Amino acid sequence: AQSxxxxxxxxxxxxEAPVELRCNYSSSVSxxxxxxxxxxxxxxxxxxxxxxxxxxxxxxNGFEAEFNKSQTSFHLRKPSVHISDTAEYFCAVSxxxxxxxxxxxxxxxxxxxxx
Amino acid sequence: GAGVSQTxxxxxTEKGKYVELRCDPISGHTxxxxxxxxxxxxxxxxxxxxxxxxxxxxxxxxxxxxxxRPEGSVSTLKIQRTERGDSxxxxxxxxxxxxxxxxxxxxxxxxxxxxx
Numbered sequence: 001a002q003s004x005x006x007x008x009x010x011x012x013x014x015x016e017a018p019v020e021l022r023c024n025y026s027s028s029v030s031x032x033x034x035x036x037x038x039x040x041x042x043x044x045x046x047x048x049x050x051x052x053x054x055x056x057x058x059x060x061n062g063f064e065a066e067f068n069k070s071q072t073s074f075h076l077r078k079p080s081v082h083i084s085d086t087a088e089y090f091c092a093v094s095x096x097x098x099x100x101x102x103x104x105x106x107x108x109x110x111x112x113x114x115x
Numbered sequence: 116g117a118g119v120s121q122t123x124x125x126x127x128t129e130k131g132k133y134v135e136l137r138c139d140p141i142s143g144h145t146x147x148x149x150x151x152x153x154x155x156x157x158x159x160x161x162x163x164x165x166x167x168x169x170x171x172x173x174x175x176x177x178x179x180x181x182x183x184r185p186e187g188s189v190s191t192l193k194i195q196r197t198e199r200g201d202s203x204x205x206x207x208x209x210x211x212x213x214x215x216x217x218x219x220x221x222x223x224x225x226x227x228x229x230x231x
Contacts, residue, residue, distance in 0.1 A: 004157075032217055043119070043206065044158070046219035090157050094217060100171050101146060101216025105157030 002027040002093050006106035014114050015083055021076040021109045023091030031093040033074040034103065035065055038088040047089070050074065061085065086113045117141075119223035121207050127229045128197055136192040136226045140209030146216050147190050149182060150206040152225070158206055164190060165213060197230045204228070 007022040035047040048059025055067040065076045091106040120139040128134050140147050145166050150158035160174040164184045184190040204227050208220035
């Protein structure tokens with residue numbers, strides 16, 4: 001079984017400042033890793049994913065994340081945030097073996113960008 | 116259609132009533148997923164369809180919940196004898212195939228169910 005822990009429920013940050021949203025996971029098998037973003041009153045949108053290869057992955061809207069296998073982490077970063085980045089961010093994992101594509105999500109982190 | 120469509124967008128029902136939530140996946144997508152998102156929580160997996168069959172229903176919380184996909188496209192999530200604890204946003208997602216699902220899904224905007 002897998003589990004995902006997002007260490008911060010809310011992250012307030014000023015516009016143009018850097019931000020890191022933390023995600024740790026637990027799994028007995030290899031996993032794929034994802035970050036999804038949910039803007040108010042909208043569905044979830046894929047931000048980026050790690051399947052294999054380079055541990056630093058880049059996504060949409062200037063976000064990137066780094067997979068650290070030894071620390072079982074997949075933290076999301078952006079060097080300079082905008083007001084429009086205000087949203088709920090979810091980290092998720094999917095195990096490689098079952099091949100169903102089922103996702104296990106973390107509890108979410110609310111990013112609040114202030115002017 | 117261009118995206119995953121869920122209807123209704125909002126549903127208010129009385130405790131004990133029966134409800135149906137509909138999901139129209141992207142045309143040609145064979146894999147379809149239902150998730151439930153309670154307030155302040157991440158989405159929780161309910162059920163996964165590959166074609167017409169439920170390949171994994173391990174997330175359905177109890178026998179009041181049931182889902183169908185009779186023709187391999189539209190899916191309906193059915194909840195009998197609704198309880199206040201069923202109040203949540205129900206999300207549907209689809210993917211071209213289970214293998215492509217590894218690369219991420221397309222989610223619908225969800226149905227917000229409120230049981231009063």
